[in-house]
Amino acid sequence: MIEVEGLYYSYSNDDNFAVKDVSFKVAEGEIFGFLGPSGAGKSTTQGILTGLLQLQKGNVSVAGYDIKNISRKMFNKIGMSFEQSNVYSKLTAKENLSFYSKLFDVKTRDPMKLINLVGLGGKENIKAGEFSKGMKHRLTFARSMINNPNMWFLDEPTTGLDPAIAADIKDIIKEHNNKGVTVFLTTHNMYIADELCGRVAFIVDGEIKLIDSPKNLKLQYGEKMVDVEYVQDGNVKKETFSTIMQKDKDLLRQIIADKEILTMHTKEATLEEIFIKVTGRGLL
Amino acid sequence: MKLLSSFKKELILASRGFYFYVELIFALVILAVLLFAIPQNFSSTSTEYLYFNLPQEGREIFTNNILKNDLDGESEIVEIEAGGKTFDAKLIVTDEEEIYIVDSEEAVRMLAETHRNIGAVIELNNNNQLHYKYYLQGYESTRLKNLISILQNESMDVLEERFNNQDVRPLSTGYEPLSDRENTIPPLIVFSGSLMGMFIMASYIFLDKKEGVIEAYAVTASSVWQYLMSKIFVVLLTSVVSGIIIIMPIMGFRINYGLLLLLLLTTGFFASSLGLLIASFYKNLTNAFGVIYLLLIIMMVPSIAYFIPGWDPFWIKIIPSYPLLQGFKEIILPNGDIAYPLIVSAGFLAVGIILFAITNIRFKKTLSV
Numbered sequence: 001m002i003e004v005e006g007l008y009y010s011y012s013n014d015d016n017f018a019v020k021d022v023s024f025k026v027a028e029g030e031i032f033g034f035l036g037p038s039g040a041g042k043s044t045t046q047g048i049l050t051g052l053l054q055l056q057k058g059n060v061s062v063a064g065y066d067i068k069n070i071s072r073k074m075f076n077k078i079g080m081s082f083e084q085s086n087v088y089s090k091l092t093a094k095e096n097l098s099f100y101s102k103l104f105d106v107k108t109r110d111p112m113k114l115i116n117l118v119g120l121g122g123k124e125n126i127k128a129g130e131f132s133k134g135m136k137h138r139l140t141f142a143r144s145m146i147n148n149p150n151m152w153f154l155d156e157p158t159t160g161l162d163p164a165i166a167a168d169i170k171d172i173i174k175e176h177n178n179k180g181v182t183v184f185l186t187t188h189n190m191y192i193a194d195e196l197c198g199r200v201a202f203i204v205d206g207e208i209k210l211i212d213s214p215k216n217l218k219l220q221y222g223e224k225m226v227d228v229e230y231v232q233d234g235n236v237k238k239e240t241f242s243t244i245m246q247k248d249k250d251l252l253r254q255i256i257a258d259k260e261i262l263t264m265h266t267k268e269a270t271l272e273e274i275f276i277k278v279t280g281r282g283l284l
Numbered sequence: 285m286k287l288l289s290s291f292k293k294e295l296i297l298a299s300r301g302f303y304f305y306v307e308l309i310f311a312l313v314i315l316a317v318l319l320f321a322i323p324q325n326f327s328s329t330s331t332e333y334l335y336f337n338l339p340q341e342g343r344e345i346f347t348n349n350i351l352k353n354d355l356d357g358e359s360e361i362v363e364i365e366a367g368g369k370t371f372d373a374k375l376i377v378t379d380e381e382e383i384y385i386v387d388s389e390e391a392v393r394m395l396a397e398t399h400r401n402i403g404a405v406i407e408l409n410n411n412n413q414l415h416y417k418y419y420l421q422g423y424e425s426t427r428l429k430n431l432i433s434i435l436q437n438e439s440m441d442v443l444e445e446r447f448n449n450q451d452v453r454p455l456s457t458g459y460e461p462l463s464d465r466e467n468t469i470p471p472l473i474v475f476s477g478s479l480m481g482m483f484i485m486a487s488y489i490f491l492d493k494k495e496g497v498i499e500a501y502a503v504t505a506s507s508v509w510q511y512l513m514s515k516i517f518v519v520l521l522t523s524v525v526s527g528i529i530i531i532m533p534i535m536g537f538r539i540n541y542g543l544l545l546l547l548l549l550t551t552g553f554f555a556s557s558l559g560l561l562i563a564s565f566y567k568n569l570t571n572a573f574g575v576i577y578l579l580l581i582i583m584m585v586p587s588i589a590y591f592i593p594g595w596d597p598f599w600i601k602i603i604p605s606y607p608l609l610q611g612f613k614e615i616i617l618p619n620g621d622i623a624y625p626l627i628v629s630a631g632f633l634a635v636g637i638i639l640f641a642i643t644n645i646r647f648k649k650t651l652s653v
Binding site for chain 1 (some may be wrong): 285286289290293296297300405495496497499500501502503504505506507648649
C-alpha cells in the first residue's frame with residue numbers, strides 16, 4: 001500500500017535533511033506505526049506521503065499512486081487525521097463534515113453517523129469553535145473517515161483525549177483495520193503503538209533505526225522481570241528478579257519456598273524502554 | 285460541484301465573520317458621505333475685503349460697478365468680526381465672490397489676517413492716480429501675483445481687447461462634465477470595491493492558515509485552485525454589492541451597469557488574486573501588513589492625481605489603480621468612452637489570470653505540515 005525508497009527531505013533545500021535515506025513498505029491491511037520523538041521526521045515523512053510536502057528525492061508510492069506526479073484521485077482513497085485539529089471554527093460539526101463530504105468523487109459517509117461514532121452525538125449543531133480541544137480532535141478524526149479511505153493516515157489520534165474516549169478511538173481504528181483499512185500511525189505514544197501496530201518503525205533525527213513488530217522487539221530487546229514482595233524477619237521486602245538469569249531464577253525459587261509471599265508480578269519491557277535502548281533517546 | 289460546495293461554504297463562513305460586513309458597512313459609510321457630506325458641486329465662491337479710500341464720488345462709482353454683478357442687485361449691510369472687533373460692511377454677493385466693502389484700511393487688514401482671505405485698499409496717490417494695495421496670505425502662486433501686477437499696470441481697455449481677440453475652440457463639444465459628487469465616486473469605488481478586496485482576501489487566507497484548514501482541504505480530491513477560486517467568488521460578490529451600494533443611489537439608471545459589473549468583476553479578480561499572492565508569502569496578517577499597507581498607499585497615489593488635473597506624470601499611469609480610476613470614470617461619464625473600460629477589463633482579467641496561476645503554484649508548494 002505504501003512503498004518508500006531512499007527518501008530525503010530538506011526544508012532549507014540543502015544538506016540539512018529533516019528526513020534521510022528513509023525506506024520502508026507498508027502492506028495492505030497493516031497498521032504501521034511510525035514512532036519517534038518530536039522533530040524526528042515523522043510529520044515530514046507523513047507530509048510527503050500525503051502530498052502536503054513536495055517530494056524532493058526518493059521514490060514514494062501510496063495506494064498505487066506515484067507521489068512524484070500526484071493525482072487528486074489518490075485522495076479519494078486516503079484519509080488523514082491531523083495532530084492539530086483543523087476544522088472550520090465558524091461551521092458546526094455537521095456543516096464541517098457535510099462540506100468535506102462533497103470534496104470527494106467517491107461515496108461518502110453520513111456525517112451524522114460519524115459524529116455519533118466519535119461520541120459527538122447531540123453536538124452536531126454546535127460551532128466547532130465552541131468545542132473543547134478534545135472534541136475538535138474527535139471531529140478532525142471523524143472527518144478523516146468521511147470518504148471511506150482504504151489508506152488511513154493518523155497523526156497522534158489519541159492526543160489530548162481522556163482515556164475512555166481514547167479507548168473508543170482505538171476501537172474504531174481496530175474495527176476499520178479489521179475491515180481491511182491500512183493504517184499509517186504516527187505517534188510518540190508507545191502504548192497505543194504497542195496495542196495497535198503490527199509493525200513499528202523507530203525514527204530518530206530523520207533516520208529509521210529499525211522496523212519490526214512490537215512482539216519481536218520485546219523478544220529481542222526485552223528482559224522479562226518479576227517483582228516480588230515477601231516477609232523476612234517480620235519486615236516486608238521488595239525485590240526484582242530476572243526470569244532469564246540463572247542466579248535470579250535460583251533466588252526466586254528459594255524465596256517462594258522459604259518465605260511468605262505477599263505479591264508477585266511479572267513485568268515485560270515496554271516499547272518505550274526498548275526505544276530508549278535502541279536509539280539512546282527518549283520520546284519527548 | 286466541488287467549486288460550488290466550496291463557494292457555499294465560503295459564503296457561510298463570510299456571513300459569520302467580520303470582514304464581510306466591514307466592506308458592506310464601509311460602502312454604506314461612503315454612500316452617506318457622498319450624499320450628505322459632499323455637495324452636488326463644490327462652492328468656488330471666494331471672499332474679498334475692500335476699502336475704497338476715495339472721495340465719495342469715486343467710492344460710489346466702484347461700489348455701483350460691483351453691485352451690477354450682485355445676485356439680487358442690492359447690497360446688504362452686515363457686521364463682521366475680526367481680532368475681537370466688529371466692523372460694519374456692505375456685502376455684495378456675486379456668482380463667484382462675496383465682497384465686503386468696509387470703512388477703513390485697518391478693517392481690511394484685520395479681516396484679511398483673521399479670515400485668511402484677500403483684502404485690497406484702493407486709494408489715490410499724490411498724482412491723483414489710482415493706487416492698489418493688496419493684503420495677500422503669502423501662499424498665493426506667482427501666477428496670481430503676476431496677474432495682479434498686470435491688471436494694475438496694463439490699461440483695462442487693452443486687456444479687454446486682447447481677451448476678446450482670443451480664439452477659443454473646444455476640442456470636444458459633446459463633453460458633459462460630472463458634478464463634483466459624481467466625480468468623487470471613482471476613487472472611492474476603487475478603494476472600496478477593488479482595493480479592499482485585496483486586503484479582505486488576504487485576511488480570509490490568514491484566518492484559514494490559522495485554523496489549518498488549507499491542509500485539510502489539500503488532502504481531499506478537490507484541487508487547490510477550487511479552494512482559492514471559491515474565496516475569490518465571495519470577494520467578487522461583496523465588491524459588486526458594495527459597488528452597487530455606492531453607485532446606484534447617486535447615478536440611478538443613467539450608466540451602463542453591464543459595463544460597471546464587468547469592470548468590478550475583472551478588477552476585483554485582479555485585486556483578490558494579488559491578495560492571495562501576498563498571503564502565500566506570509567504566515568499571518570501581522571507579517572503581511574507592511575506589504576499590504578505599502579501596496580494600498582501606492583494604489584492610492586493615482587487618486588491624488590485624479591483630483592489634481594495638472595499633475596499627471598507618466599509613472600502614475602503605470603500604477604494599476606490609474607486605469608481602474610479612469611475606467612470607472614468613463615463608465616459614469618454621460619458620454620464616456622465604452623472602449624476604455626472594456627480594454628481595462630481585458631487587461632485586469634489577463635493580469636488576474638497570471639497572478640492566480642502563480643498563486644496556485646505557490647499554494648501547492650507552500651502547504652506545510
